[in-house]
Amino acid sequence: MSDVRDPVDQIMAVMENAFDPTFGEAWNRRQVGDALVMGKCHYLLLDKNLHEPDGAGEAAGFTLSRHAADEEELLLIAVLPQYRRRGVATALLRRLVAEARSRAVTRMFLEMRDGNPAEAFYRQHGFLPVGRHRNYYNRGSISGIDAITFALDL
Ligand SMILES: CC(C)(COP(=O)(O)OP(=O)(O)OC[C@H]1O[C@@H](n2cnc3c(N)ncnc32)[C@H](O)[C@@H]1OP(=O)(O)O)[C@@H](O)C(=O)NCCC(=O)NCCS
Incomplete structure (x- = not known):
């Protein structure tokens, strides 16, 4: 049996413990899997020592991003x-910024x-607010919470 972990497993191990369940921001396994097979979606994983986790290693954090033309959405x-x-x-x-630049992303x-x-x-990393969606978060006991769009020029 292989001891190499599926990256989706490593992402989900962080996902399931990192988000406050109140707000429903965490994605489920299917959403992550679907995103990663769509193309133009990328993931990064790092362990607690800031290295890419080897096959059996535990991820400490991840990013998921989507690239479209000269923009990358985190x-x-x-x-x-x-x-x-x-x-x-x-x-x-x-x-992610370095990889995005190599994909000719400018924002x-x-x-x-x-x-x-x-x-x-x-x-702290230079993102600035550029827009606001009023009442974007409206589910269950959560209502009236805005979403703010932040942007960073690369
Ligand atoms: C946001 C998050 C990814 C930051 O991860 P992290 O590894 O702790 O961040 P870093 O150690 O690189 O932080 C760098 C700097 O950002 C700022 N910062 C990070 N988290 C902060 C917080 N909770 N409050 C205030 N400042 C914060 C600080 O300036 C920090 O530097 P310092 O520790 O020297 O003061 C993490 O808190 C997290 O997973 N949150 C839950 C998931 C989430 O809401 N993600 C964002 C929406 S998708």
């Missing part, structure tokens, strides 16, 4: 709670729930 970035504030997301974003953007503490991370 769909998700997440780090396991126990490995936060150690630069994992910073290392992931730097790699990266993302949508973020208003109030997500990740805003400080994005701003």
